Amino acid sequence: MTILSSSGIAPDIQTMNLCFYGAGSMAEALVRGLLDRGLTEPTRISMMNRQNAERMRELNDRYGINGAVTGGDKETMLREADIVFLAMKPKDAADAIRGVRDLLHPGQLVVSLIAGMTIATLETLLEKPMPIARTMPNTSCTIGLGATGISFSSSATDAQRRLTDAMFQAVGLTAVVDEPMLETVTGLSGSGPAYIYYMMEAMIAAGAKLGLTEEAARELTIQTILGAAHMVKATGEDPAELRRKVTSPNGTTQAAIEVFAAFRFTEAVEAAIARASARAVEMGAEIERNAKS
Template sequence: MKKIAFIGAGSMAEAMISGIVESKLLKGEQIWVTNRSNQEKLDNLHEKYGVNGSYNLEELLDGADAVILAMKPKEAATGIGQIKSYLTEKTMLVSVLAGVSTENIELLAEKKLPVVRAMPNTSATVGKSATGLAINAHVTDVQKKIVQTIFETVGMTAFVDESKIDAITGLSGSGPAYIYYLIEAMEKGAAEIGLDQQMAKELIVQTLLGAADMVAKSAKPAKQLRAEVTSPGGTTEAGLRVLASYDVQNAFINCIKEATAQSKRLGIALSDELYPVK
């Protein structure tokens, strides 16, 4: 891999650039970035990572092994329209645009070309993203390996059929917010039982890290791990009884289902916007 180009320079693009540079997958000068008009942002990325910022699209895209579409989803038609004349049928487009299908990307590019649809999450910023990847029929084995390597610099990856991307969005794409919501509740509970805010934060973070590590390293399912720390008549059982009374588990299940359904609705709405019925 010799060159990657980013169309869009927002937080996800920066998280990926940081991961790529810190992992030494590529040097900063092998990464090119553009956006609509924010030169200050491009200058900032150059100062931090040594990347090339440019509004010369021919220079930006020439010889790129992968072109990362990292603009806002509503800007897909404009963004792809501006670069399509510089794309060849061997150019791999990697989209982190929620709701934009690989088929629509090909239609906007007006040519058949390799397209990867990626659904990372905001934990990419700290190198802990869980990224779902879906490829179209034009992606080669070499290109598949390239895109996997790129996203492994910001966390773990899983290839799925594109029909599962909405489910990935509902589960792990939106997932960090569910955990933050839980942390908020634990912090409020800690305050009400008289614990210092900073101490409570440290205890909560370590508890979550420890529990996640247990799930990751143990062959036991989460249900069994939970049962093993729930002594009859004990404190854990008392707390879990309250959660069950509020049907918290089903609330989380329905939360994930609704987020998945919303991802599908947004995708349909965006598709209708890109290709309105005449």
């Protein structure tokens, strides 16, 4: 596995047409990140979904991208794309891909953002050999702090691998992993922001319950989470060591940690990530069944 931090832009992407099939929060996060960092121009990006014309107009107004409204728009955008991002919901993926596969051709790079869908299943659905990058980003791509796991099909060229890596590096950090590890990436970082938000919800609620205003509890919680993350990154120290440094014997932090331990906090986190990873496998199996039906 290689970990790469955000750096540089692949120069040839500026001349490429990018088409997003699916216009949900993850697709929007990636589009916003790519545009904010100057990786491409709005006129080079097209987006579509199954039926929601209002959503297309909203995205067009917000980013200046080309939102498909008619069936003819969709066909043209898919045929002319150099890179096709598959960002539909997993439950809709098999039927959606079957519906457009005749519009795609081997000269395109397919980038999948579909949780659980394996490269093998996607190849089955496409019914033609195409280079594929299977990815698992998270919504922090919106602000350039995303974490994305990437695996490639055997037909992806070195140039396509570099291009994919460059696109996702532009919106955060990438980890190129063997495909089976993408389910773990899904459980750890793909769903990970929600775990931190959940923790923040609890901290804010606790602060308010103990007498702080909700605004004060919120601001203190945000700064605490932000500062802790920056400490780990800036110092390079292990989180466990940083925790030990601020946990004085018989002090307030130790008292809190003992409560977490009593509620089996570590085991709960491990079980949650394992369950999310397992659910990604289950979703993949469901998609595979649909692909073969």
